Amino acid sequence: MENWLNSLFTETPQDGFELAIKLSRMGVKYTQPTKEILKKGREQYGEDAQFLITASHVIATNFRTIADTNNYWLTA
Amino acid sequence: MENWLNSLFTETPQDGFELAIKLSRMGVKYTQPTKEILKKGREQYGEDAQFLITASHVIATNFRTIADTNNYWLTA
Amino acid sequence: MENWLNSLFTETPQDGFELAIKLSRMGVKYTQPTKEILKKGREQYGEDAQFLITASHVIATNFRTIADTNNYWLTA
Amino acid sequence: MENWLNSLFTETPQDGFELAIKLSRMGVKYTQPTKEILKKGREQYGEDAQFLITASHVIATNFRTIADTNNYWLTA
Amino acid sequence: MENWLNSLFTETPQDGFELAIKLSRMGVKYTQPTKEILKKGREQYGEDAQFLITASHVIATNFRTIADTNNYWLTA
Amino acid sequence: MENWLNSLFTETPQDGFELAIKLSRMGVKYTQPTKEILKKGREQYGEDAQFLITASHVIATNFRTIADTNNYWLTA
Numbered sequence: 001m002e003n004w005l006n007s008l009f010t011e012t013p014q015d016g017f018e019l020a021i022k023l024s025r026m027g028v029k030y031t032q033p034t035k036e037i038l039k040k041g042r043e044q045y046g047e048d049a050q051f052l053i054t055a056s057h058v059i060a061t062n063f064r065t066i067a068d069t070n071n072y073w074l075t076a
Numbered sequence: 077m078e079n080w081l082n083s084l085f086t087e088t089p090q091d092g093f094e095l096a097i098k099l100s101r102m103g104v105k106y107t108q109p110t111k112e113i114l115k116k117g118r119e120q121y122g123e124d125a126q127f128l129i130t131a132s133h134v135i136a137t138n139f140r141t142i143a144d145t146n147n148y149w150l151t152a
Numbered sequence: 153m154e155n156w157l158n159s160l161f162t163e164t165p166q167d168g169f170e171l172a173i174k175l176s177r178m179g180v181k182y183t184q185p186t187k188e189i190l191k192k193g194r195e196q197y198g199e200d201a202q203f204l205i206t207a208s209h210v211i212a213t214n215f216r217t218i219a220d221t222n223n224y225w226l227t228a
Numbered sequence: 229m230e231n232w233l234n235s236l237f238t239e240t241p242q243d244g245f246e247l248a249i250k251l252s253r254m255g256v257k258y259t260q261p262t263k264e265i266l267k268k269g270r271e272q273y274g275e276d277a278q279f280l281i282t283a284s285h286v287i288a289t290n291f292r293t294i295a296d297t298n299n300y301w302l303t304a
Numbered sequence: 305m306e307n308w309l310n311s312l313f314t315e316t317p318q319d320g321f322e323l324a325i326k327l328s329r330m331g332v333k334y335t336q337p338t339k340e341i342l343k344k345g346r347e348q349y350g351e352d353a354q355f356l357i358t359a360s361h362v363i364a365t366n367f368r369t370i371a372d373t374n375n376y377w378l379t380a
Numbered sequence: 381m382e383n384w385l386n387s388l389f390t391e392t393p394q395d396g397f398e399l400a401i402k403l404s405r406m407g408v409k410y411t412q413p414t415k416e417i418l419k420k421g422r423e424q425y426g427e428d429a430q431f432l433i434t435a436s437h438v439i440a441t442n443f444r445t446i447a448d449t450n451n452y453w454l455t456a
Contacts, residue, residue: 030439049118136179359408360405
C-alpha cells in the first residue's frame with residue numbers, strides 16, 4: 001500500500017472529521033482491495049440506510065481517536 | 077464540502093447532544109452526498125426500529141467525544 | 153426541541169443508568185420525531201431480541217459517558 | 229424500578245464481569261419490561277449466534293466502564 | 305459459575321489478546337450456558353463472515369480494556 | 381498459536397493502522413481457525429458492503445488502542 005497516513009493531527013475539527021472518513025474508507029479498502037468490487041458495492045449499498053448509518057458509526061469511532069489526538073482542537 | 081464544523085465546544089449538554097446528532101448526520105451525508113437518495117432512505121427507514129436504535133448508537137458515540145471535549149460541562 | 157438535558161450529573165449509579173436510557177431514547181426521538189411512528193415501531197420491535205440487545209448496547213455507551221462524568225460515583 | 233444498582237465497585241474482576249452482565253440485562257429489561265415477552269425472546273434467540281455475540285459485545289462495553297471504576301483491580 | 309477470572313494482567317500483548325478472546329467467549333457462555341446449544345451455534349455460524357467479524361469486534365472491545373490495564377505493555 | 385504479537389508500538393500512524401488490521405484479522409482467525417472455511421467466507425462476503433463496513437469498524441476500534449499506545453505518534 002502506498003504511503004497515505006503520516007499524521008493524525010489536523011488544523012480544524014472539520015479536517016479531523018474528514019480524516020476520520022478517510023480512515024473509515026481505508027479500513028474498507030484494505031479489506032477489499034479490488035476497485036471494481038468496491039465500486040459495485042457502493043452503488044448497491046449507497047442507498048441502504050442501514051449501511052449508511054453503520055458507516056457513520058465507523059466515522060464516529062475514528063473521529064474519537066483523532067479528536068483525542070488533537071486535544072479536541074482546544075485552541076481552535 | 078462547505079464549512080460546517082468549527083468547534084466541538086457547546087454551552088450546555090443538550091447543545092452537545094444536538095451537535096452529536098449533527099456529526100452523525102454528516103457521517104451519513106459524506107458517505108451518500110446525493111440529497112434525493114438520502115431523502116428516500118429516510119422515508120423508508122425512518123420507521124425501522126433497528127435503524128433508529130443504530131442511529132442512537134452513533135449519536136451516543138459522538139456524544140462521548142463532545143462530552144469529553146467540554147469536560148462534561150462541569151460548570152454547567 | 154424543549155429543554156430536556158441540563159446536566160450529566162446524578163446522585164447514584166442507578167440514576168445515571170436511567171439517564172443513559174433517557175439519552176438513548178432521545179437519540180431515537182430526534183431521528184424520528186413523529187410519535188405515532190415511534191409507538192408503532194416499539195410495538196413491532198419490542199419483542200425482537202436483536203433490537204432489545206442493541207438498545208442495551210446504546211445504553212451501555214451512554215452510561216460510560218455518564219459514569220465518567222460522575223467519576224464513577226466514587227463517594228457513593 | 230426497584231433499587232438495583234448502588235455501586236460499580238466489586239471485589240474481583242470476575243465480580244465486575246458479572247456486574248457488567250447485570251447491567252446488560254437491565255438495559256434490555258428497561259426497554260422491554262414485560263416478563264413474558266422477555267422470556268419468549270430468550271427462548272427464541274438464545275440459540276442464535278448473532279444475538280449471543282452481540283450480547284457479549286454489550287457486556288464488553290459495560291465491563292470497560294466497571295474495570296475503569298475499579299482501576300482494573302490493581303491490588304487484586 | 306466457577307472461578308475463571310482473577311486478573312486482567314498478562315505478560316505479553318498476545319497473552320492479553322488471548323484473554324480478550326476468553327472474555328468474549330465467557331460473555332456468550334453466561335448468556336447461553338447450555339453447552340450443546342453453544343456447540344450447535346458454533347457449527348452453524350462459524351462459517352458466517354458477519355458473525356466472525358462481529359466476534360472480532362467484541363474481542364477488540366475487550367482487548368482495549370486489557371491493554372489499558374497493562375499500560376499497553378510499555379516494558380515489553 | 382504461534383507468536384504473532386510482541387508489541388503494540390509502531391513507527392508511524394500508517395504502520396499502526398496496518399497493525400490494527402492484523403489484530404482484526406486475528407480476532408476472526410482465533411474464532412474460526414480452519415483456513416479453507418475462512419477463504420470461502422472471504423470470497424462470499426468480500427463483496428458485501430455491510431461486511432466491509434463492519435470490518436472497518438473493528439479496525440477503528442483496534443486502531444484506537446494502538447493510537448493510545450503510541451501516544452498518537454506525537455513526535456511523528
